[in-house]
Amino acid sequence: MIHAQQTTAANQKKRPNPYIAELEKAHEYNNALASGVKLEAGANIPKGQGTTSNETLKYNDLLTNGSDGFMGRLRYSKLDIDLPIYHGTSDDTLLKGIGHLEGTSLPVGGIGQRSVLTAHRGLPESKLFTNLDKAQKGDIFTVAVLDQVLSYRVIDKITVEPDDTETLFAEPDQDLVTLITCTPLGINTHRILVTGERIIPTPQSEVDAAERASELPHFPWWILVLAGTLLLVGIYVWRSGYPPQTTHQQLIDDPKKERNL
Numbered sequence: 001m002i003h004a005q006q007t008t009a010a011n012q013k014k015r016p017n018p019y020i021a022e023l024e025k026a027h028e029y030n031n032a033l034a035s036g037v038k039l040e041a042g043a044n045i046p047k048g049q050g051t052t053s054n055e056t057l058k059y060n061d062l063l064t065n066g067s068d069g070f071m072g073r074l075r076y077s078k079l080d081i082d083l084p085i086y087h088g089t090s091d092d093t094l095l096k097g098i099g100h101l102e103g104t105s106l107p108v109g110g111i112g113q114r115s116v117l118t119a120h121r122g123l124p125e126s127k128l129f130t131n132l133d134k135a136q137k138g139d140i141f142t143v144a145v146l147d148q149v150l151s152y153r154v155i156d157k158i159t160v161e162p163d164d165t166e167t168l169f170a171e172p173d174q175d176l177v178t179l180i181t182c183t184p185l186g187i188n189t190h191r192i193l194v195t196g197e198r199i200i201p202t203p204q205s206e207v208d209a210a211e212r213a214s215e216l217p218h219f220p221w222w223i224l225v226l227a228g229t230l231l232l233v234g235i236y237v238w239r240s241g242y243p244p245q246t247t248h249q250q251l252i253d254d255p256k257k258e259r260n261l
Helices: 002-014 018-034 130-134 204-210 223-238 246-253
Strands: 070-076 082-088 098-100 115-117 121-123 126-127 139-147 148-160 177-184 190-199
Touching: 070 204, 082 126, 082 139, 121 130, 121 177, 130 177, 130 190, 139 177, 139 190, 139 204, 148 177, 148 204, 177 204
Parallel strands: 082 098, 115 177
Antiparallel strands: 070 082, 070 139, 098 115, 121 126, 139 148, 148 190, 177 190
């Protein structure tokens, strides 16, 4: 435990200040949450006690790593899963990636926390969590948020009936992430819950893999990389006092482009 604390402290010293501030807010939010949430049968939206009494910690304002609610990245290489994580579990969100279940811990780690991530199976345009039924105890998956990469070893896999609503409580002495999807494929009468427990420290091989672009064909990670690059360029230009350049032809093709830059 002492070694883990020393490693965490060393990593924090290396982090840019904006990351430290964001992570501190996320941990504060997690500590303020009630003990768990409930998913109603057939619903994506949480029902129950997963709220925070601190109104300054707005869920959608935390871990806003870019636009469109992008929060982080989940890699489960054994199951061919490498997908973006977004805020919330609305239908629109679950069509484009993994949704973080609001009311559960944000996926930044911590003893006594359980983050819940959910996605569809069997969509024609993307596999998403199609292979989650193949998860096995001992598998490793990683969650990358901001500049940290957290690894989790699968310790539990269960199938539950939706009318027996599963309460996803945090465990006081464990750091957990639970992955949820519907089953059987195409029928969706039950839910698969795959839970992983944090590995400390994160294996270096997982850190290295998280720093690489996805090798999987079903999600264009280059879009997120490009978006991040454009954001940095925009900040640099704004701080330099010069407006971004827009060509005359671009304005002819799209008069709204100047407002969108």
